[in-house]
Amino acid sequence: MYSPEIEQDLRVAIFRWLDDRQLCGQCEFTRDELFNFYIGDIRLPLIDRGRGIRNPVDFESTLSIMTSVDSPYSDELDTAAFVKYDYRTAERSDNTKLKKAFQVQAPLIYFEGIRTSVYVAHYPVYVVADDPIKRVFTITMDESLRFFGDPATLPPDQRAYAERTVKARLHQPAFRAKVMHAYANTCAICSLKHVELLDAAHIIPDADQDGFANVTNGLSLCKIHHAAYDRNLLGITPTYVVRINNALLDEVDGPMLRYGLQDMHGRTLTLPRRRVDRPAPDALARRYEEFAA
Ligand SMILES: [Zn+2]
Known part of the structure; x- marks a missing residue:
């Protein structure tokens, strides 16, 4: 002993x-x-x-x-x-x-x-x-x-x-483990594949306890796209298309703004291979309303 x-x-x-x-x-x-x-x-x-x-x-x-x-x-x-x-x-x-x-x-x-x-x-x-x-x-x-x-x-x-x-x-x-697995350690927006720079983001932040940990309420996003999504600088339509805030689209700045954000406008999400793991369109729609407002 x-x-x-x-x-x-x-x-x-x-x-x-x-x-x-x-x-x-x-x-x-x-x-x-x-x-x-x-x-x-x-x-x-x-x-x-x-x-x-x-x-x-x-x-x-x-x-x-x-x-x-x-x-x-x-x-x-x-x-x-x-x-x-x-x-x-x-x-x-x-x-x-x-x-x-x-x-x-x-x-x-x-x-x-x-x-x-x-x-x-x-x-x-x-x-x-x-x-x-x-x-x-x-x-x-x-x-x-x-x-x-x-x-x-x-x-x-x-x-x-x-x-x-x-x-x-x-x-x-x-939640993180399931989201990373579903998205094969890839940012759904920019395809970055560095797991140490990726987050499991929630679509609906205050979802009830069942929804909270569910992969369909999640997105694998790199740190910058996670923060931009949470601040509504970036939106995702229920049909999985990325939109960038209008004011941000008009700004002129360095490469992070240009390539990291503005160029993402109109891109389609990289989705999980398994259909059951894909983000719930109704959750995306709810969040997109906030972004559009
Ligand atoms: Zn990203």
Whole structure:
């Protein structure tokens, strides 16, 4: 068994690795790379091959939990602000190590399955309640909610507030991964293919929670086209044609304005290959009205 200090250091090293990967624009992780993970010479799988919880032998607390898209238990966890996690029946050590994670407030990773054998990472997440009678743990999916404690004890308005404020943030990693995958890491407007310069933009920013994370409410856009779209300097018609704001079309300036914006006027979007991933025309129409106004 590692000392608590070493265990903590290893967790921090793992979080750094996840951070680095995401900074480079990587937003998803394959089962193989998570399973064959090394820190220096130490092999330390981040997930368990056979189960939805990873408890390294040498760790006193759980390292990660996961759901996969094709798991029959995928309703166990989702991206609500607080999620329930039933006690395991097969392996008692699983419950012991998750209880320990609650006691020492160990930071965990939650791997959310988005396609077969592909995950996005939420971290750090924490166990905030343990109910031995109902045999269920409560996990908070966002660090900022940790200090609310057990959500069962929260007044309804506070709980609703907590749920609402984190929902968008929690959906973001999966949304980004799905949009980037659908658009093959390409700006839909200018075709730029540098994933570190691309964003997953929302068409309707305040869409209800289902719509929010849906690829059809998204567009893969480079940073400049994302900002221009959000500011209504650039519009997209429901038939996928790019329009540039009239005043901007008349301006005279350097190459970014000329090639980066004005030349985009009249271009047709590069769309996802799969028809089901394409932007919803009604959402585009709603946003286009704002632009045209
Ligand atoms: Zn672009």
